Amino acid sequence: MPDQDAVFAVINRNQQWVYSFQKNTWAELPVAGAKVPFARPYGQVVYCAKYGVLVCPRGGTFIIRPDVGRAKW
Secondary structure, three states, X not given: OHHHOEEEEEEOOOEEEEEEOOOOXXXXXXXXXXXXXXXXXXXXXXXXXXXXXXXXXXXXXXXXXXXXXXXXX
């Protein structure tokens, strides 16, 4: 996510993590919704920089807007 200077990753199918290039560290990103939509393995996630959202077309289409500012570094 270039506009947030971070990388997004899902760990154990239910935890969102972000890596900050500026801080050189990982932090868990709280899930605001009911669950992380990327529950299946090998899901493809595309970042749309124009709208600042992640799109996952797996088992339906999920759109999330990550907020790296909520991470506790």
